Each structure stands twice: as structure tokens, then as C-alpha cells.
Amino acid sequence: MTHVLHRQLSSRLPVAVAGDGVCLVDREGRRYIDASGGAAVSCLGHGHRDVLAAMHAQIDRIAYAHTSFFTTEVAEQLADHLVAHAPAGMSHAYFVSGGSEAVEAALKMARQYFVETGQPQREHFIARRQSYHGNTLGALAVGGNEWRRRQFAPLLIPVTHVSPCYEYRDRRDDETPGQYGRRLVQELSDAIDHLGGDRVIAFVAETVVGATAGALPPVPGYLKGVRELCDRHGILLILDEVMCGMGRTGTLHACEQEGVVPDLLTIAKGLGGGYQPIGAVLAQGRIVDAFARGSGMFHHGHTYIGHAVACAAALAVQQVIERDGLLERVRRQGRGLVERLCAALGGHPHVGDIRGRGLFWGIELVRDRAAKTPFDPARKLHAAVRRESMARGLMVYPMGGTIDGRLGDHVLLAPPFIVGDAELDAIVERLAGAIDAAVAAVA
Numbered sequence: 532m533t534h535v536l537h538r539q540l541s542s543r544l545p546v547a548v549a550g551d552g553v554c555l556v557d558r559e560g561r562r563y564i565d566a567s568g569g570a571a572v573s574c575l576g577h578g579h580r581d582v583l584a585a586m587h588a589q590i591d592r593i594a595y596a597h598t599s600f601f602t603t604e605v606a607e608q609l610a611d612h613l614v615a616h617a618p619a620g621m622s623h624a625y626f627v628s629g630g631s632e633a634v635e636a637a638l639k640m641a642r643q644y645f646v647e648t649g650q651p652q653r654e655h656f657i658a659r660r661q662s663y664h665g666n667t668l669g670a671l672a673v674g675g676n677e678w679r680r681r682q683f684a685p686l687l688i689p690v691t692h693v694s695p696c697y698e699y700r701d702r703r704d705d706e707t708p709g710q711y712g713r714r715l716v717q718e719l720s721d722a723i724d725h726l727g728g729d730r731v732i733a734f735v736a737e738t739v740v741g742a743t744a745g746a747l748p749p750v751p752g753y754l755k756g757v758r759e760l761c762d763r764h765g766i767l768l769i770l771d772e773v774m775c776g777m778g779r780t781g782t783l784h785a786c787e788q789e790g791v792v793p794d795l796l797t798i799a800k801g802l803g804g805g806y807q808p809i810g811a812v813l814a815q816g817r818i819v820d821a822f823a824r825g826s827g828m829f830h831h832g833h834t835y836i837g838h839a840v841a842c843a844a845a846l847a848v849q850q851v852i853e854r855d856g857l858l859e860r861v862r863r864q865g866r867g868l869v870e871r872l873c874a875a876l877g878g879h880p881h882v883g884d885i886r887g888r889g890l891f892w893g894i895e896l897v898r899d900r901a902a903k904t905p906f907d908p909a910r911k912l913h914a915a916v917r918r919e920s921m922a923r924g925l926m927v928y929p930m931g932g933t934i935d936g937r938l939g940d941h942v943l944l945a946p947p948f949i950v951g952d953a954e955l956d957a958i959v960e961r962l963a964g965a966i967d968a969a970v971a972a973v974a
């Protein structure tokens with residue numbers, strides 16, 4: 532009997548009692564390789580001594596001071612660190628307690644920016660289908676996952692959704708990746724014209740789509756085209772790197788690889804690596820300047836923003852990443868991971884696509900490889916993959932609805948940046964076994 536309202540009322544979850552390095556341990560002593568970092572969170576693995584020491588030291592100093600009354604040294608240091616490593620022009624960090632809160636704050640910052648600068652007629656957001664931006668009402672509204680939105684639709688602000696950048700399924704055979712990207716930019720341009728370019732607040736997108744579509748990177752040039760289009764209309768670009776950011780793709784920010792600088796950048800999971808709940812919005816100086824010249828404040832706030840222990844954990848995580856050269860390690864181990872995935876699964880009859888960047892990889896499962904036909908969603912292949920993986924001592928992050936919120940299955944991998952070669956071998960071997968067993972179970 533449990534009094535915890537778990538995600539699944541019928542599920543019987545193992546009890547996690549310990550974690551060290553890339554492994555979690557349950558009460559029965561079973562070890563699980565955390566090949567997904569939970570949900571792309573645990574970038575330094577579990578029990579990292581330097582992070583724990585920084586948290587202990589902060590607790591002994593000051594755990595909490597409300598941000599209406601005080602700032603803390605550690606919040607200031609974390610903001611300095613983030614701004615020093617941020618894309619050009621970012622001047623401030625607004626701290627929150629997770630990804631959804633970061634997206635909510637970014638949406639409100641964007642709206643307030645236009646109120647402060649005399650453009651209150653801008654009231655629309657445009658985002659993409661098959662994106663995930665969080666489960667609070669604003670974030671859910673911009674998110675494009677039908678399954679998550681459906682029952683809450685009457686409560687959501689109206690948002691225009693355009694196509695995701697989903698090369699495996701949507702690029703036509705007669706198109707180059709560049710032409711496909713330009714077609715998508717044209718679709719966005721048409722949506723902007725339809726709404727009126729001076730009525731749109733922002734375009735919101737994950738730089739690399741994570742949970743709902745399985746590590747979908749943009750085609751070259753697509754986000755550059757989006758940036759130019761937004762600039763032409765004075766529309767803000769909000770990039771959501773809650774999942775794909777903070778080193779996951781091999782650069783600190785995924786947008787660095789696109790040569791694109793957003794107006795607002797949301798970060799969370801890898802920021803604190805799961806040691807504390809923390810997220811942030813990084814904001815361009817001109818947005819904060821507009822607030823300073825206008826009402827002198829950002830009209831927002833939560834009780835726990837800038838929590839000192841959360842900031843201490845995040846600062847320690849980010850310092851370890853820098854000190855230990857972990858971005859280079861993400862790139863190296865990422866190459867090792869994809870080589871192993873391609874060797875083990877590249878010719879698999881039910882693996883349609885292997886895609887991703889750094890240590891962030893998606894494997895799309897199909898019933899028929901040539902026709903790219905998905906499995907019957909009623910069979911819940913993704914749930915079977917999760918079950919079979921856990922039975923093999925492996926945590927991965929499978930999801931259904933890859934294609935349109937209903938059809939399609941994928942598995943997301945996001946191992947800690949400290950993952951070693953032998954662990955990569957074990958991850959791929961166990962995953963291949965889990966996929967075979969899951970397909971056999973639902974066939």
C-alpha cells in the first residue's frame with residue numbers, strides 16, 4: 532500500500548536506495564546502469580563527491596533566503612558562471628526550480644518585453660508539433676504533443692503549431708536537407724503572415740527535440756533561417772534547451788552548433804544534474820534593459836527561485852564539467868556510443884532510425900523498416916522496452932507517440948558524461964537484448 536500518488540497508479544516501482552557513478556541501486560541490491568540519466572538529467576551520474584561537498588558546505592552556511600529580501604553569494608556566482616559561458620549578448624540568469632517553470636518564465640518575459648516596449652498587440656506564440664516544453668499550463672500550451680494536451684485543451688492559451696524538423700519522416704526524397712529546412716522556414720513564414728508579423732510574441736522550439744520525438748536534431752541551416760525570419764518581424768526566438776542543453780549534445784548549449792543565438796534560452800535538467808531541482812532562463816541584455824527602463828521588475832516569481840542549495844549544486848556541477856573537460860568527453864564517448872549503436876542495431880529489422888548528437892541519441896522503432904511503418908500503438912512497444920531494459924539492469928527512456936502523439940515508438944539514451952567504454956558496451960548489449968525481447972513480446 533502506498534500513499535504516494537505515483538505517475539502510474541498501478542505500477543510497482545523498485546525502491547531506489549543508492550547511486551554511485553553511472554549506476555542506481557534498488558532495495559534488493561539490484562544495480563541499474565542509468566543510460567538515460569533519468570530523463571536526461573544526471574549528467575555527472577550519482578553521488579559525485581564534489582557536488583555533494585558543495586551542497587553540504589552551502590547547507591552549513593545558509594540554505595534558504597527569500598529572494599525578495601536577499602541575494603546569496605552562490606546565486607551571484609552561478610549567474611556569473613552561466614553568463615560568462617552563455618551565447619553572445621546574454622546578460623542575466625533568472626533561476627527557477629525546473630524546466631516547466633523555466634518555460635513559463637520565458638513566455639512571460641517575452642510578453643512583458645513587448646508590453647514594456649510599446650507593442651502590447653503582440654499576443655501570439657508559435658511553436659512546433661511534437662515538441663515538449665513542460666506540463667504547466669503555459670508550457671503545455673506551447674508544447675505540441677497531442678496526447679499530453681488533449682484533455683487539458685480547453686484550459687490552454689491558443690498557440691499556432693507548425694511542423695517539427697523531422698528529417699527521417701518528413702524530408703521528401705527529391706529534397707536536400709537544405710531544401711527541406713527552407714520549406715519548414717517557409718511554413719513558419721506563412722504562419723507568421725497569417726497571424727500578422729506584428730502580433731506574434733515569439734517562436735518557441737527545442738534546439739534538439741527530446742522526450743516526445745527522440746533526439747531530433749535540426750537539419751543544417753533550418754534554425755538560422757528561423758532566426759532571420761524572427762528578426763525580420765521583430766519576433767523573439769525562445770530556444771528550449773531544458774533537455775538538450777548544458778553539454779548534453781557536446782557543446783554547452785546545443786544552439787552553438789547551429790550558429791544561432793536565441794533571445795531567451797531555457798535550461799534545467801543538466802544544470803543541476805539532478806542533485807537539486809533547478810532551472811533557469813538566460814536572457815539577452817536588451818530584454819532585461821527594457822525591464823529596467825520600464826517597470827523596473829520582471830512581473831513574476833516563486834517562493835523557491837534562486838534557492839541557495841540548488842544554486843550551490845548547479846555551480847558545482849558546472850565547475851566539474853569545466854574542470855574535467857567533460858564537453859570533450861561527451862563528444863568522444865558520444866562517438867563511441869553511436870558506433871556501438873550502429874554496429875548492434877544499424878541493420879536491425881525493427882530499427883528505423885538512429886539519430887542524435889553528443890550523448891543524446893534516439894532510436895526509432897518500426898514494424899517495417901522499408902515502409903517506416905510504426906507498430907500498432909495499442910501494443911505499447913515502448914512500455915515493453917522499458918520493462919525488458921529494467922529486467923536487464925538498464926535504464927533507458929522509451930516513449931510512444933513519436934510521430935504524431937499516437938503512432939511511433941522510440942528509445943532515448945542520455946547517459947552521464949562520465950560514462951566509460953565498458954559501460955557503453957553493456958548499455959548497447961542490454962538495449963539490443965531488451966529491444967528483441969520487447970518486439971517478441973508485442974508481436
Ligand code: PLP
Pocket residue numbers: 570629630631632634663664665666737741742771772773774775799
Ligand atoms: N522542456 C523540455 C525540452 C523538456 O524536455 C522538459 C522535460 O522533459 C521540460 C521542458 C519540462 O521540464 P520539467 O519536467 O523539469 O518541468
